Amino acid sequence: MPRQPSPDFSTSVKLKYVKLGYQYLVNHFLTLLLIPMIATTALELFRRGPEEISTLYDSIEFDVLHITFSVFVIIFVLIVYFMSRPRPVYLVDYACFKPSPSCRVPFATFMEHTSMICEDPKSVQFQTRILERSGLGEETCLPPANHYIPPNPTMEAARAEAQLVIFSAIDDLIKKTGLQPKHIDILVVNCSLFSPTPSLSAMIVNKYKLRSNIKSFNLSGMGCSAGLLSIDLARDLLQVHPGSNALVISTEIITPNFYKGNRRDMLLPNCLFRMGAAAVLLSNRRRDASRAKYRLLHLVRTHKGADDRAYRCVYQEEDSDGHCGISLSKDLMAIAGDALKSNITTIGPLVLPMSEQLLFFFTLVGRKLIKPNLRPYIPDFKQAFEHFCIHAGGRAVIDELQKSLQLSAEHVEASRMTLHRFGNTSSSSLWYELNYIESKGRMRRGNRVWQIGFGSGFKCNSAVWKCLRTVKTPVDGPWEECADRYPVDIPEIVKL
Amino acid sequence: MEFLATLTTLLLFFSLYLILKHYYLKLYTNCYLIDYVCFKPASDRRITTQTSGQIIERNKTLGLSEYKFLLKVIVNSGIGEDTYGPRNIIEGREDSPTFDDAMIEMDEFLNVSIGDLFAKTKISPRDVDVLVVNISMFSPAPSLASRILKRYKMREDCKIYNLSGMGCSASLVSVDLVRNIFKSGKKTLAVVVTSESITPNWYSGNDKSMMLGNCLFRSGGCVMLLTNNPAMRSRAKMILKCLVRTHIGANDDAHNCAMQKEDDVGRVGFHLSKGLPKAAVRAFAENLKHLAPKILPYRELALYMYGTVKQLVIKPKLESNSAMARINFKSGVDHFCLHTGGSAVIEAVGRALGLSKYDVEPARMTLHRWGNTSASSLWYVLGYMEAKRRLRKGDRVLMISFGAGFKCNSCMWEVNEDLQDGDVWEDCIKNYPPQTLVNPYLEKYGWVNEDTEETFNREERMESLKW
Numbered sequence: 026m027p028r029q030p031s032p033d034f035s036t037s038v039k040l041k042y043v044k045l046g047y048q049y050l051v052n053h054f055l056t057l058l059l060i061p062m063i064a065t066t067a068l069e070l071f072r073r074g075p076e077e078i079s080t081l082y083d084s085i086e087f088d089v090l091h092i093t094f095s096v097f098v099i100i101f102v103l104i105v106y107f108m109s110r111p112r113p114v115y116l117v118d119y120a121c122f123k124p125s126p127s128c129r130v131p132f133a134t135f136m137e138h139t140s141m142i143c144e145d146p147k148s149v150q151f152q153t154r155i156l157e158r159s160g161l162g163e164e165t166c167l168p169p170a171n172h173y174i175p176p177n178p179t180m181e182a183a184r185a186e187a188q189l190v191i192f193s194a195i196d197d198l199i200k201k202t203g204l205q206p207k208h209i210d211i212l213v214v215n216c217s218l219f220s221p222t223p224s225l226s227a228m229i230v231n232k233y234k235l236r237s238n239i240k241s242f243n244l245s246g247m248g249c250s251a252g253l254l255s256i257d258l259a260r261d262l263l264q265v266h267p268g269s270n271a272l273v274i275s276t277e278i279i280t281p282n283f284y285k286g287n288r289r290d291m292l293l294p295n296c297l298f299r300m301g302a303a304a305v306l307l308s309n310r311r312r313d314a315s316r317a318k319y320r321l322l323h324l325v326r327t328h329k330g331a332d333d334r335a336y337r338c339v340y341q342e343e344d345s346d347g348h349c350g351i352s353l354s355k356d357l358m359a360i361a362g363d364a365l366k367s368n369i370t371t372i373g374p375l376v377l378p379m380s381e382q383l384l385f386f387f388t389l390v391g392r393k394l395i396k397p398n399l400r401p402y403i404p405d406f407k408q409a410f411e412h413f414c415i416h417a418g419g420r421a422v423i424d425e426l427q428k429s430l431q432l433s434a435e436h437v438e439a440s441r442m443t444l445h446r447f448g449n450t451s452s453s454s455l456w457y458e459l460n461y462i463e464s465k466g467r468m469r470r471g472n473r474v475w476q477i478g479f480g481s482g483f484k485c486n487s488a489v490w491k492c493l494r495t496v497k498t499p500v501d502g503p504w505e506e507c508a509d510r511y512p513v514d515i516p517e518i519v520k521l
Numbered sequence: 522m523e524f525l526a527t528l529t530t531l532l533l534f535f536s537l538y539l540i541l542k543h544y545y546l547k548l549y550t551n552c553y554l555i556d557y558v559c560f561k562p563a564s565d566r567r568i569t570t571q572t573s574g575q576i577i578e579r580n581k582t583l584g585l586s587e588y589k590f591l592l593k594v595i596v597n598s599g600i601g602e603d604t605y606g607p608r609n610i611i612e613g614r615e616d617s618p619t620f621d622d623a624m625i626e627m628d629e630f631l632n633v634s635i636g637d638l639f640a641k642t643k644i645s646p647r648d649v650d651v652l653v654v655n656i657s658m659f660s661p662a663p664s665l666a667s668r669i670l671k672r673y674k675m676r677e678d679c680k681i682y683n684l685s686g687m688g689c690s691a692s693l694v695s696v697d698l699v700r701n702i703f704k705s706g707k708k709t710l711a712v713v714v715t716s717e718s719i720t721p722n723w724y725s726g727n728d729k730s731m732m733l734g735n736c737l738f739r740s741g742g743c744v745m746l747l748t749n750n751p752a753m754r755s756r757a758k759m760i761l762k763c764l765v766r767t768h769i770g771a772n773d774d775a776h777n778c779a780m781q782k783e784d785d786v787g788r789v790g791f792h793l794s795k796g797l798p799k800a801a802v803r804a805f806a807e808n809l810k811h812l813a814p815k816i817l818p819y820r821e822l823a824l825y826m827y828g829t830v831k832q833l834v835i836k837p838k839l840e841s842n843s844a845m846a847r848i849n850f851k852s853g854v855d856h857f858c859l860h861t862g863g864s865a866v867i868e869a870v871g872r873a874l875g876l877s878k879y880d881v882e883p884a885r886m887t888l889h890r891w892g893n894t895s896a897s898s899l900w901y902v903l904g905y906m907e908a909k910r911r912l913r914k915g916d917r918v919l920m921i922s923f924g925a926g927f928k929c930n931s932c933m934w935e936v937n938e939d940l941q942d943g944d945v946w947e948d949c950i951k952n953y954p955p956q957t958l959v960n961p962y963l964e965k966y967g968w969v970n971e972d973t974e975e976t977f978n979r980e981e982r983m984e985s986l987k988w
Binding site: 091099102106217223225227228230238240244246247254326327328329330367 | 528529532533536539619620621657658660661664666667670671674675676677678680681682683684687688694697698701702704705766768769770771773776779780781782783787789791807925926927928
């Protein structure tokens, strides 16, 4: 797309100040309104004179009964008001799976394995090209079963991978938070492409000896945005059960999903998906408010599945040779953009400051009524959030979102670096990105984070968190050893 | 002092409004079952004893001991001649199920039953706020919940959840999920879809513990419409009174007793171990511990407490199982929907609860007519009771199900009006209960018990299977 010619420098500076002034005026409207009110009251007082004021004061009759009654009513109203507010959902802490270096898949290993497994040289070439442009680094990891030539995707190996990633993440979380497994009330697990019976949630109940009255749910097939879906479910459950906590596990199991065929649209996931898992502890207990890291402000879910094109854009099916794989259609970017627009339409009014909303509203009115050619106003989300966690689905997704939301390179740095260091870990990628921001010491108290996930269906889910305490570095987690080496410059094409 | 008076009255009205809002919220915590529709597969998917025989014959890995085992299972299963299976198995392709086969099996159910439910209840798909799907052994991407959303063009902000891997008790897990969402206070309409996928899960080996699944599971499904809107109470069939979930997965034996895994040769199958009945009993006891206080009248509870104290003090050596039998569950419950896991399961639960033949009849007849349809079986049992006109206003129905993990989930419904809809049982209810439940296999294949390894001639015996 051709870039718009940049306006004159002096005009742009003037415009910037005008915009700043406008934002300040609108956002602090009520406070600014107080100034003329105080001025008028003060003037009135001076005009009246002190004697008049004292006579006015004496004329007020204070009836004891009346006062006690009013006081009681006020206290009562305050109690009822506080009791009927929705319970806050706190994110006490979270832990991500830190893969061992022995599972690393540098480009050379990947290409060598691919050329040994794949019979069609064109497929090998295609996968090389994808890897060159993928934005992945040399330290991403695949599970042990995928290191075999050819890969050995038995159910036992898939369960072993699940146990490795999930139990490591939960062990880390237990160490960080001092969580006692017997105190977990709600358990939600999401893993899209591996769903054995008994479920992964039953596996966790078995390993950590959770209580028999635990409310466990195992979501499957819900794609890369399922992490936020699980948080939504946990939130709904926490609203209903006071004084509880919820453990949410997001992961994707790679072992059973290696594609053995030659269809190009199905080879992409082989190149991009990598091993990862995240364990998140949510709570609605008031005593956890002091030690919690974040509070959940909003969570918006959008599902574009009613449209056939959107539904088929990430689709699991069998190719003509009977090999099962996930096809990613060429429309993916356009559909993602569309889904994001829908999601923004809902979340915008909840998070944007009044100045942006008014601008958006007036441009909309202008476009509908006055001048249809007026460029649509894209609200400036940088006003509403300090940090962005965009699902590291692939380089193209991050590029597309950076463009449509008009974000700077620093805003998408967490996503790009996570993609580089860990690859596309599906639903847990948002948590790796958040960990990156914390490890770089950028997370301060009061900061707001916007997590956006995309997934098959086609869904776009987003969550807004508010940081409750400044996170001090160094931070325990997968970025502990390598945060200093980042950010790195990721070239457009890595020559292999 | 008018200012203070006005302020007080305003605050008073505001607090009254908040109290009313709170009270209104409490009103919305009820879960009403508006209607449900069970799935009746097409008649060309029928699996008869003859079909079963042909399927057994196709598996070349089976030897005499396996035939003995299989025939014993089929004969004692309590499953009749009119159950349904997936197309690929009937067409002879059970060894190599494709992804498309599994999808076709699901589509046949989803495209029919959900549309029927919408037509029956006159609800538009766009009114649905929550959709929960539980299909344990097949979970494609995008999820089956997304598939339903697309097929029926539901709203963009409809909350969908796709549960998987949660076993035969998953339909009550879905109801639990919906019930929790209902408690948040907003008026919500929810659809729960429950079924099981058999196509990709056929076991083609000869490990006996894994062949049981092949013999017992049949195709079926159910779709339910639930709401918390008090305005729809008059249309509701039943109201949910309580729901108790128990998970004893912390115990290793219980967790491993029903597990999907590979056999020695690498073929995937559903392993049902010998420890399963024990795990079921433990889970059931644990569940009853929490359920009994919620459903039994106080008199019964008091009697039980008296009995336990007496036993502990006077005769401390007696087993605890006998204490369970002394509770008369029928004092608080009128009808029992038992999971049709197999005739042994039904008998065991019936004995534990002290049930009569009349009480276990719906479950046994459902097992006979539909087989073990996994999570949706409870709804077929409910359908039988409804078709027999047993459900009257005010009756209380107890549903109990077991599932891999090991879970025992139970819930109690109160019938809201006299129910008369036969649904999928309408065409055959007159034939139930039948004169005899004895399986015709018994006389035809008696040789199984007479043959030994030396006298067994496979070809000859297989010829005899061709009627």
